[in-house]
Amino acid sequence: MSTVTAQPSTAPIVGALDAIIGGADPVVSVAPVTLATPGRAVPLEARVSAPLTGSNLPVIVFSHGNGWPLDGYAPLASFWASRGFVVVQPTHLDSRRLGIGFGDPRFARIWLERIDDMTRILDEFGLIEAAVPGLEGRVNRDCIAAVGHSWGAQTVQTLLGARVLDADGEPGPDMSDPRVKAGVLLAATGLAGAQLHPFAAENFPFMSPSFAELSTPTLVVAGDRDQSRMSSRGPDWFTDAFTFSPGATDLLTLFGAEHSLGGIPGYEVAETTDENPVRVAVLQRLTSAYLRSALNPDDHSWSAASALLAEVGDEIGRVDRKRGGATQQHQAA
Template identity: 25%
Template sequence: MSRSPALGRSRQLLVSCGLSLAATVAAIPALGAEVMTIAYGPLEVSVPLAELENYARTGKLTGELSRYRGLLSPEQQADLRQALNQRVDMSPTLVSQIAYSKTGDAVLKRLGAFIKSKDASNGLTALRATVVQAAASSEGLTLLNLMRKFPTREIQVDVASGVKLATEVTTLLAQGDRMVLAVEAEAQREMSQDAPVQSLADLRQSGPYRWDTYRLDLKDERTLGDFARNRQIPLDIYMPQGLKDGPASVVLFSHGIASDRNSLLYLAKHLASHGIAIAVPEHVGSNDAKFQQFFDGVGDPPEPREAIDRPLDLSFVLDHLTQLAQTDSRFRGKINLDQVTAIGQSFGGYTVLALGGAELNFSSLNQACVAGEPRSFLNISLLLQCRIAELKGISVKLADPRVKAVMAINPLTSQVFSQAGLEKVAVPTLVVASSGDFIVPPSEEQLRPFTWLKVPQRYLAVMRNATHFSVLEPPAPGDKALPLPANLGGPDVKLTQGYMAALSVAFVKCHGAGDPAFEPYLSASYARRLSQPAVPLSLVKRISADELERAAKAVAGSD
């Protein structure tokens, strides 16, 4: 029995949501559930928890459970047993911190709509009390242990609500798959119009330059209107040695949330080897250290103002580079600040789009969010986007005219910018999407939004089978702010990193440095040349909203 990609990823999405759950560390003794009642409309079926425990331990369906053997295929039975026993290693403190954050509250409230107490009320409060008990116990955080620790004798599972959610998740992912197929079809059409690429260099290979690394600690103490900064900005600079063709173009990097300035280290070094100066700041208000303090219970969660602070970090770095280019012999005459590109991933993708001219759209956020929570639970990135709605009333200019091009990898865009805000991007733009990204779903956050861009020099690269984490450096052992399964990087991160290396060199050289000789590298044909079967790569310069919507509707029409 084969599994559809959408179904497989829907299961992965639900697991990822589970990673976001947490609860209070209060030592409330759990009564422990004894019965799970499955309700579907007027029908109710009760299964003793002891039978589920026996099945999880032995793999045998006994008692009441044995009556439903025919409803589950052998594969589904194996999946159920694995789900019951799957352990998520999260400390009780980490669990507690997340659950009492706005994000955790929103997730638990949605799950509580179909995992309920005996009186059929929303299970939010019970789930909070349960997950910490499970995380603190020797058995750990497993689905079966959550049932054991549930603070009422009976758990009610509203199947109709669960099926509705699962159907919506599967449909969203299937629509994303169809949209990716539409992009791949457009790439095939564009290939017929491309110039031959066989003689083009392999830009995945390192360039001829060595580089020096400089580490600086900056502080921005400006007040912009009523927005006070007082912001530390650690900065790494990778400066190519022995440049022969004049000063180096400059690239600014912006890392994602709960990440740091080493997350794209391979890309910084690769670009430096091609004679490009790289400036990599750390966004201290939303980096991995900030999240680790929060998870350890010794710090506050990141603030919505990060959506303002991050672009301002990059602009301040440009200010400082301008000063260094005039006063510091290490940089004087060696960097060209008329040739600046910004590259960011995830929240960093949002950051560089804002620098490129995209404008915050609070009207769109207010429609998509209620009291800081998303109306739709399917798009996890809305949990972050809706928090940005709290910034309404703050007016700070984020666009920086010194930035001549932006490369946004897995950016979140749909509501924080919407069409009205994204249309304002005024510089060449490369958007990168991963088909298996369940954190920032490509259909909602990159594919549709790409059609909103009006700038003539725009490109969309799609990596099939890649995930939100495929382009990142693997975290060092013991350096994880977020506990993520090892397989979330996708099939082969070396492939995806190679794609990013080649595309970034071509994009920066072509649109940051203004060298038209690199335009052929930004083509469907060159992407096909790079593409490998495990993670197929496609690149297009155009695709219409109508084409994507027809692809999405084909999913609904086939059900």
């Protein structure tokens, strides 16, 4: 068990966003928290991070990108916890530390196992809560959000209502979870179509989504320089969930961002091609504001934060919001 305090950035826009969402509180992080999972290749392990104080705490269940374990994405998890969220990070079976690669016969079902991991965490949340000293009785289990990056975003979007199309183009089973009240999709891949590369079509059946059924309140985050190796579509591919989903009413486009969105998997990690600490700091705060407002209708952090981005953040990004079927841009002139 370790105790840390998040350190805010000194960039002006970051300081202005902190004035909206508040400063950091000390955080406690416990790992691994192990859940018995009969039939799974290995037991499910998770990291749980939470503020040391406070009550009625909302929950974020986070799904990592391909290959990562529960120790990844510290820039997001530690920040969210320092701003009042209980953050749970499972290690999915595709984690590099488990060694289940493309040639393993179990790999074909990992996308379904990922969804099972997320729902199992919700099913066993009492055990997770009890694993963190001092956390019991301080959690609001009616305020649960799901967030995912890359493959993790695909995992999360199914919990929010998105379906996977079968070989005949028909939507597959509904795997949504009503306990999840809001979501954030970070660099979520889009519709299949003819532009989907053969490797992806053959190995990733989940890359054929239908967003028409995604009705849970959702923020989509995309980088305008994110060019996937899975599709010949441009960066707009990562905005399809916003374009085609009734629930994804908000789109945050980060200027100059590639697939790691400035470095959210970790500081100075090899896969980050667009290292930008200010971008990550802004994303930390905007996602916190969105989730606060999505989980609590009386909280206006998201309106204030997106308005601030429009006023002073024109070099960082913009927010598009759908209202009554129309899309409005919130960006500095």
